[in-house]
Amino acid sequence: MLGRLAARAPAKINLLLEVGPARPDGFHDLLSVFQAVSLEEVVTVTPAATFGVEVRDPQGRPVPGIPDDPQHNLALRAALAVRAGRPELPPLHLDVVKEVPVAGGMAGGSADAAAALVACDAFWRTGMGLPGLHPFAAVLGSDVPFALHGRTAVGTGRGEHLVPVMTTARFDWVLVLGEEGLSTPAVFREFDRLALEHPPTPPRRDSERLRAVETALRAGDPVSLGAALANDLQPAAVSLQPGLARTLEAGREAGACGVLVSGSGPTVAWLADSHRHALDLAVLAAERFGPDRVRTVHGPVPGAQVLEAVRR
Ligand SMILES: C[C@@](CO)(OP(=O)(O)O)[C@H](O)COP(=O)(O)OP(=O)(O)OC[C@H]1O[C@@H](n2ccc(N)nc2=O)[C@H](O)[C@@H]1O
């Protein structure tokens, strides 16, 4: 019998995010290039009398602002989805160690869900594997399928239809975290408001912007990738948090190859041309925004996977 089991899942940056008009179901069709980066969530599952979850930062401090009930916590919802129809499986307590900023546009909650799916499947030996877990992931959230699969991928639909991008190159990034989070639905609503003047067209797989990003990824060229980075949600995020314009400008002034808001923000990503360059950019970012708000990461990294299983 296993005593506990831990799994990890990565955060993401959207290298490209094209957003179409609002659909009748309230969602927006997207064309996105996701890259999984080296900030991650770790979920440890332990048998318990009842289901429960605790979320802490890497220093062991509780993380505020995250629901802990089974209707809303994404990691708990993932565990309950895997157990549906199998009441004989023992309840689990989930410990989440959260490295990814909350409501930061980097899909930390989705990574919690993906890590919990993989951890529960392995702990209970339900044998679903990635293909079996993918449909659960898509129901839990638009970004959860990518957190399962990781690496670099083009996402369409709500982001749940994924095709890997073949790139072996490593890209180095400096992240400047926001002072407070941004709500994803609020940013989409602001996108719709701004779109009243220039209505968007549905994203197309033959997009010129997609071709530019894919070409730069395959060439492993950070300068071309920097020029190709694009996010249709960026004006909406900047409209809600005007200070983001300064963080973007600071990256350009510091000599980043490219800068953009990740997803719905407010995390801003600066692309470096090497690990060394990222360290130099991080020093400048820390002087300007304070070291607590700066992270140096690289991508692509793998999707959700089991880290360790400990027997009783
Ligand atoms: C914008 C993106 C880009 O990768 O990332 P984040 O910035 O949140 O990390 C994602 O599309 C976010 O995915 P996720 O955070 O999983 O969103 P969901 O829980 O599925 O949806 C939250 C809400 O966002 C809006 N939403 C989300 C996805 C989408 N394609 N269209 C939408 O309009 C809807 O209002 C929805 O009710």
Ligand SMILES: Nc1ncnc2c1ncn2[C@@H]1O[C@H](COP(=O)(O)OP(=O)(O)O)[C@@H](O)[C@H]1O
């Ligand atoms: N494990 C989790 N379960 C449920 N909600 C979460 C979890 N982690 C984060 N959230 C919540 O989901 C919302 C968006 O979370 P997050 O994934 O961190 O950001 P984003 O969607 O911007 O990438 C936040 O309001 C946050 O409180």
